[in-house]
Amino acid sequence: MEEKLLLSFPEWLSEIDENIERKIHSIVKENSINNEQAKNFVDAKIKGGFFSKKDIDFNKINFKVENSFAIQVNQKRHFESRTIEHSVVPYDPDKAFAKVGFEGELEDLWDNSELWEGNYLPKFEKKELKWVRGGSAEILPCNDCNSLGKIRCMKCKGKGEYYEKCYKCSGKGIIQSKCPTCNGKGRVNEGQITVGGGRRIGTGAGYSSREVQCLRCNASGYLSERCSKCSGQGQVLVTCNKCDGTGEIICSTCKGYCQLYSCDEIKTICKPIEENFIVSCFDKVKSSWFNSEKNSEYFEITEELDLGEYIKSVPKDGRVLLEGYDLKIIPISRVILNDSKKETSIFIVGKDKKIIGATSSYLDYNKILLFVVLPIIVALTLIYFFVIK
Ligand SMILES: [Zn+2]
Ligand SMILES: [Zn+2]
Ligand SMILES: [Zn+2]
Ligand SMILES: [Zn+2]
Secondary structure: OEEEEOOOOOOHHHHHOOOHHHHHHHHHHHHOOOHHHHHHHHHHHHHOOOOOOOOOOOOOOEEEEEEEEEEEEEEEEEEEEEEEEEEEEEOOOOOOOOOOOOOOOOOOOOOOHHHOOOOOOOOOOOEEEEEEOOOOOEEEEOOOOOOOOEEEOOOOOOOOEEEEEOOOOOOOOEEEEEOOOOOOOOEEEEEEEEOHHHOOOOOOOEEEEEEEEOOOOOOOOEEEEEOOOOOOOOEEEEEOOOOOOOOEEEOOOOOOOOEEEEEEEEEEEEEEEEEEEEEEOOOOOOHHHHOOOOOOEEEEEOOOOOOHHHOOOOOOOEEEEEEEEEEEEEEEEEEEEEOOOOEEEEEEEOOOOOEEEEEEOOOOHHHHHHHHHHHHHHHHHHHHHHHHO
16 A cells, blocks of 8 residues: 655646646645545545445555646647749739838738738737738739730721621621512412403403412512622621720730739738647546636747647648647546456546546456457357368
8 A cells, every 4th residue: 555646747848837847746745645535535435326335345455546637738829821922913003002112021920910000910810911022022014915005906806897797688698578569479360351352341341360470579489689788798897896996905914004013922821720638647537527627827938849749740831920828737646446356546636526537447358368359269260160261
């Protein structure tokens, strides 16, 4: 039966809080329990039915107490990544690029936050900023239009007008219409009064008709005339709708400004990355054990810490601008019970000692061998002999 203090912690914790060692010492010292107290705590839990007396019999088992602590670490990192893009845009001296001279080297966004009126960088909040890299801005002539701002219209080949198929005659040059005389039939009824002997006698006169070819349309049923719109040419000259007849259009590269603005644009994205983990000499500490502990202390550091196995390293394409840590320390005492067959750990957690978490190793290695490993070997052997062979 023995009691001991476990106080080791990783070095970087003192980088976050230089007093961490003193704090841990005093917390562990204040909350350490001896064998007698540990036994009383466990006994109380046995009486409360939390543990069974059969499992924990202090007369038969060895036990020892380890007094230690756990720290819940919440790490926030304000991570910045930048990309540089070469950008060439039309140069409008009045509007977009009144800020050509503004090329401040914003190497440190925190220190230069006043440059970004209303654009300061809030801690651990996502923010995107863009600026022109110092010395990279140039005003260039537009080669696409020889700095004229206009280029020849390709639709009319610079002429301002072009021939288009005549819409009235569909390009045929003639317009055909149905012959009104024969109503499109090509033939007409020719009516005639027939009189006997050629004399007009009033009565006895007869009426007869016969179909004859329509002379007006030459029996074709339609009349053709030259299209008046295109004078029979089939096409008409129209004003180019792309350039309004000027033969030129505005250069799309420089938007008519004749010049281009070229620069390296730096885009930065600042965003928080958060990680939670627990530092303890015990490996079975649960984050729920910290719930009753309200107090945490916040620390801010500007030097990036290497926490090794505890956290993922930040992506290579950026850097950490700020690191903040919330630390919560709780005392933990572990009571290790050993009855020579199995080892059980009971954790007495927190300053109020109300929480008792127990983890036990119920894994009896002899039984595992007998009931798990052995049957598998037997099954594999049988498969080998009966199936594969
Ligand atoms: Zn045109
Ligand atoms: Zn006709
Ligand atoms: Zn026509
Ligand atoms: Zn141009």
